[in-house]
Amino acid sequence: MNRRSITSFRELTGFLKRSTIKKHIAVALGGDKNTLGALARSVNEGFVKATLLGDRKQILSVCDQEKIDPLLFSIYDIAPELAVQEAVRMVKTDEADVLMKGLIGTDKFLKAVMDKENGLLPPKTLMSYVCALEIPKYHKLLFITDPAVIPIPDLEQKIAMTSYAVNMANRFGIARPKVALISGTEKINPALPSTSEYALISKMVDRGQMVDCIIDGPLDIFLACDQDKASIKGVQTPVAGDADILVFPSIEAANSFYKGLMLWAQAELAGLIQGTSKPVIVMSRSESAASKYYCIALSCLMAEGF
Amino acid sequence: MPITKLTQMLDILQGKAKRRMVAAFANDAHTICAAYSAIKIGIIEATLVGDENIIKSICEKHDVPISAFRIVHEPNDVKAANKAVALINQGEGDFLMKGLISSDKYMRAILNKETGLINPGAVLSHVTVIEAPAYSKLLIVGDVAIIPQPDLNQKIAIANYLIKTAHSLGIEKPKLGIQSASEMTMPKLSSSADAAIISKMAQRGQIQGAIVDGPLGLDIMIDPESAEIKGVKSEIKGDTDCILFPNIEAGNTFYKTMTKLGGAELGALVMGARVPAVLSSRGDSELTKLYSIALAALGCN
Numbered sequence: 001m002n003r004r005s006i007t008s009f010r011e012l013t014g015f016l017k018r019s020t021i022k023k024h025i026a027v028a029l030g031g032d033k034n035t036l037g038a039l040a041r042s043v044n045e046g047f048v049k050a051t052l053l054g055d056r057k058q059i060l061s062v063c064d065q066e067k068i069d070p071l072l073f074s075i076y077d078i079a080p081e082l083a084v085q086e087a088v089r090m091v092k093t094d095e096a097d098v099l100m101k102g103l104i105g106t107d108k109f110l111k112a113v114m115d116k117e118n119g120l121l122p123p124k125t126l127m128s129y130v131c132a133l134e135i136p137k138y139h140k141l142l143f144i145t146d147p148a149v150i151p152i153p154d155l156e157q158k159i160a161m162t163s164y165a166v167n168m169a170n171r172f173g174i175a176r177p178k179v180a181l182i183s184g185t186e187k188i189n190p191a192l193p194s195t196s197e198y199a200l201i202s203k204m205v206d207r208g209q210m211v212d213c214i215i216d217g218p219l220d221i222f223l224a225c226d227q228d229k230a231s232i233k234g235v236q237t238p239v240a241g242d243a244d245i246l247v248f249p250s251i252e253a254a255n256s257f258y259k260g261l262m263l264w265a266q267a268e269l270a271g272l273i274q275g276t277s278k279p280v281i282v283m284s285r286s287e288s289a290a291s292k293y294y295c296i297a298l299s300c301l302m303a304e305g306f
Numbered sequence: 307m308p309i310t311k312l313t314q315m316l317d318i319l320q321g322k323a324k325r326r327m328v329a330a331f332a333n334d335a336h337t338i339c340a341a342y343s344a345i346k347i348g349i350i351e352a353t354l355v356g357d358e359n360i361i362k363s364i365c366e367k368h369d370v371p372i373s374a375f376r377i378v379h380e381p382n383d384v385k386a387a388n389k390a391v392a393l394i395n396q397g398e399g400d401f402l403m404k405g406l407i408s409s410d411k412y413m414r415a416i417l418n419k420e421t422g423l424i425n426p427g428a429v430l431s432h433v434t435v436i437e438a439p440a441y442s443k444l445l446i447v448g449d450v451a452i453i454p455q456p457d458l459n460q461k462i463a464i465a466n467y468l469i470k471t472a473h474s475l476g477i478e479k480p481k482l483g484i485q486s487a488s489e490m491t492m493p494k495l496s497s498s499a500d501a502a503i504i505s506k507m508a509q510r511g512q513i514q515g516a517i518v519d520g521p522l523g524l525d526i527m528i529d530p531e532s533a534e535i536k537g538v539k540s541e542i543k544g545d546t547d548c549i550l551f552p553n554i555e556a557g558n559t560f561y562k563t564m565t566k567l568g569g570a571e572l573g574a575l576v577m578g579a580r581v582p583a584v585l586s587s588r589g590d591s592e593l594t595k596l597y598s599i600a601l602a603a604l605g606c607n
Contacts, residue, residue, distance in 0.1 A: 155493055186510055187507075187510055187512060188503055188506055188507045188510060188512060190458055190459075190503070196499070196503045198506070199502045199503040199505070199506035199507070200491055200493050200499055200502045200503070202502075202506060203491045203501075203502035203505065203506070203521075204491045204502075206539060207489055207490055207491055207538070207539075209490055209491060235510070236509060
């Protein structure tokens with residue numbers, strides 16, 4: 001990718017607005033106010049075309065309630081119980097580029113995504129989650145994994161998570177992202193299996209057995225993200241406080257990290273399910289309108305070249 | 307200056323205060339002659355614990371002046387080993403050597419919790435230094451003789467012994483390669499996984515005094531051309547000083563191949579006890595015994 005890397009969500013949406021990218025998003029059942037608002041904004045800014053699948057009357061009434069112009073979207077009138085399967089089919093057959101969860105339970109939605117015959121997850125592919133965080137106090141975007149899908153990743157899963165995150169960072173124009181494998185300290189402690197796994201992963205990258213990136217672990221958050229602390233501690237690490245990607249040892253750690261940042265550090269986020277053959281957006285109702293908008297933007301960037 | 311030939315150990319020792327060796331059950335010509343050759347070149351003093359009459363007759367037969375030694379009479383092998391260990395513990399010797407006693411009994415005397423030479427939790431391991439005509443410097447390898455299947459903690463201990471031995475040979479920052487079948491990391495192969503863990507520990511300063519990399523195949527460690535052809539990015543690249551083997555079969559096969567087919571000479575010692583211990587076997591050459599004594603003398607604090 002021959003352009004400067006994208007270091008903020010504003011740069012991301014700016015890039016999409018200037019580009020010729022226009023991605024077709026199929027939304028399984030309409031959405032809440034924040035979701036439809038974010039979608040409408042993306043359509044208005046020209047990088048999204050959206051189809052809402054579901055009961056036409058119901059969708060129109062939500063739009064009316066939320067004061068969103070329904071003409072911004074194509075509405076695909078279909079019985080709600082068939083909407084997800086149809087939306088998945090549209091994406092699978094390239095009629096749409098991105099699948100998005102609307103007002104439907106996550107379980108039902110993911111079941112359709114993971115369906116062996118008709119879903120979007122290739123056989124034997126690991127499903128995971130990577131999320132880009134914009135933190136006012138950090139000088140660039142920070143990609144983290146996995147805050148949402150895999151509870152306690154094993155070695156294979158950590159390897160896959162690392163690859164997904166590197167792939168996403170590549171899309172942002174970061175050719176060789178710096179990956180920090182996060183723990184409580186930089187020391188190897190065989191009693192803490194994740195630290196041993198990190199040693200293996202770093203060596204696998206050294207030996208060219210994994211995606212191309214600059215990687216080190218175990219590292220704590222300071223060594224990963226704070227250049228001053230990294231030099232003070234005198235630990236020799238190529239990441240040295242300038243991480244692009246943080247790989248966490250458990251869902252609790254990753255989830256708490258980003259929620260803490262959203263709560264106290266005004267962080268915004270955009271995340272996507274990983275492993276699917278096309279981008280799949282699953283947003284939680286608690287996310288802000290801004291995060292939802294960034295999430296849509298992220299899916300468009302990721303859909304480019306799929 | 308790093309030593310590149312075993313005989314250089316003797317030169318270094320000749321410039322130092324003599325170390326005091328205690329031989330456990332020195333009832334054989336092998337032990338007595340090896341001790342005497344070290345005494346003759348002025349690198350050690352020796353106490354022989356064993357049957358005084360037998361020792362005297364061996365000395366006469368081999369033209370060795372009995373006055374070269376201090377002799378402590380103890381005709382029983384186990385008692386002699388315990389006596390030798392006791393002499394060390396009393397400060398009357400700097401390192402130990404095995405005589406005509408089985409390795410088992412000798413080790414038991416060292417390992418005895420109350421009267422032995424081992425600190426609680428210490429790992430006893432065997433370090434071999436090999437001089438091979440086909441390699442430009444010494445190879446310090448382990449464990450080829452004591453620990454059959456070292457676990458991660460034992461491997462870390464072995465790594466530290468190899469590094470310490472390299473330092474005692476004047477190699478300031480030795481390169482330590484951790485051997486596996488390939489330089490590719492294979493998580494399901496414990497030798498490969500442990501190697502990656504140990505090399506990261508070295509990066510983090512949890513193992514110090516060496517450049518450590520692994521997993522590596524033997525070819526990448528000792529042959530620069532192989533490393534070049536395979537394009538392995540390793541600081542060791544065909545220039546290793548130390549090799550940490552994943553198990554005794556690999557290590558033992560290596561040193562025996564080197565000596566029997568590769569024309570190599572060697573010296574060896576046991577580390578992990580409070581003092582170095584020589585564990586030579588009757589099959590060892592005179593020169594190997596002398597080098598082992600020298601290595602132990604160099605390894606004394």
